[in-house]
Amino acid sequence: MTVDLLITGARVRTFDPAAPWAEAVGVTGDRIGYVGSAADAPTARRTIDATGRLVTPGIIDSHNHLLLGFDEDAVTLEGAHDLGEVRRRIADFAARRPDLDWVCAENAVYSIVEDRRPEAADLDGLTDRPVFVTTYDQHSVWLNRVALRVLGIADGGDIAWGRPERHPVSGEPTGWVTDFYTSAMTQAGLAELQRDIPMYSPERRYRKLVSSMRMATSLGITTVVEPQVPLAELPLFERALDEGVLSSRVIAALFHPVGADAAFRAQLRNAVDSTPARDRLRLGPVKLYADDVIEPHTALMLEDYANRPGQRGRPSYADGELGAVIRELDRLGFQTHTHATGDAGIRLALDAIEGAARANGTRDRRHGIVHVECLHPDDLPRFRALGVTAAMQPRHCSPDLVAGTWMENVGEERWDRAWRFRSLLDSGATVAFSSDWQVGEMDPLVGMYSAATRAGLDGSDAWTDAERVGLDRSLEAYTVHGARAWHAEASLGRIARGMLADLAVWSTDLYGLEHDPAALLDAHAELTVVGGEIAYSAGALAEPAGGEAAADPVAARGGQDDAHVHAH
CATH class of the missing domain: 2.30.40.10 (Urease, subunit C, domain 1)
Structure with a gap:
């Protein structure tokens, strides 16, 4: 031979x-x-x-936003942990790039200003152009006064890509927008973004896709799950395939917005059924949201936030609606990939998946819940029992990302529910590791380090060490479990003859x-x-x-x- x-x-x-x-x-x-x-x-x-x-085996990154890669026409705020540094970077960038109509920045942390949300006034004096800043998790946006005026928010108008916060007494917009990424990828939200914010033009989104794809392959990643692709942006992936830049395999999860109806689900089914099977590009999973995120107190919790008495967040869907949507998608043959971070949000998603299997008599769909940040002990064994994948990101548990917001919002008495990698693996659940690029570093070695230490990248402030996971189990989560999560264990995830x-x-x-x-x-x-x-x-x-x-x-x-x- x-x-x-x-x-x-x-x-x-x-x-x-x-x-x-x-x-x-x-x-x-x-x-x-x-x-x-x-x-x-x-x-x-x-x-x-x-x-x-x-x-x-090649790394399978089970949640990687290829379309959110770095934009060369925006400034990153990574590592900027105080308002002075944020202002310096934005001002310097604005001075260097007078050609840009909008000054865009990425990766702001929530704790830039102590004890409150950042506001439009915090960006005063930097530029006479509108400023648009996304947070590191893509769930909130920070605008200056010019942007509020240009977008019509200052005059009381709404936007399709988020929920502008307003002062409880004056009613004036604060400059902070929540529910961004859940709204931005809807048909109306994306259309408004592409009309108003240059960073979301199809050409700039394509450049991000190409750059992210190149990076993934250079990091040992051979399969990427892009977890939130609007139907309107499928042509970007077709173009990448035709131009030969899908250097690793891509599984595109199609986005199902809140409020989408049966006709939209038929569109999803048609998109999948009419797309020919390709070696490097596969469609199929459907992305949903059970809740939002813990940092701005919008994830759904079983009990009050530790620092917001009486507040428990909110579900993404009205009562019972998530269950009905997952039940219908399950009946149509779809595997779902549901964002849930709060303990009540996770329970809501598990209940919906359990109800779908019972109503439809389906087996082995391998529905997934992504993030699983705060998991109530009663719900931990349900992942294995229901055959639900926990798609988790080791880097997210690092103290340098969650101290000052996540930790304080949840409260120390619930820290033992945080990112329970080891407990889920010990239970026999499928735990598919991933990066959540560019919310977290794409490099799987950073994920392996974070899983092993539960510390910041400088080695400091390790916490919840009972949930540490060693190298071999991390590699298994990135390979074997990743393949199993996407029904690909017959061909991916192991090194054996015929694979x-x-x-x-x-x-x-x-x-x-x-x-x-x-x-x-x-x-x-x-x-x-x-x-x-x-x-x-x-x-x-x-x-x-x-x-x-x-x-x-x-x-x-x-x-x-x-x-x-x-x-x-």
């Missing part, structure tokens, strides 16, 4: 129960043709010596770093193989692999000196 490609000399973590470890992997066509010892490996048309490295040849070769043996998880942040993917093709190569493997090294993912963000170190 002669294979097309042989990777040898490495430690190979296969996740195949029959042979968990190997030394060499052979690829023929788009499939794995050999797994075993280096001594017994077949001859190959091309051989890569990966001595000292680790080979794993699709989706592989990641890491710059070192990651298992040798388990005693020092911080060292994971210095490792990287050196080779990414998708369907037997070398999609990315770098470092020492670039020349022997014969592949052209992909663009540096940091440089691809536009060269901003204040961009994410690990692409948060």
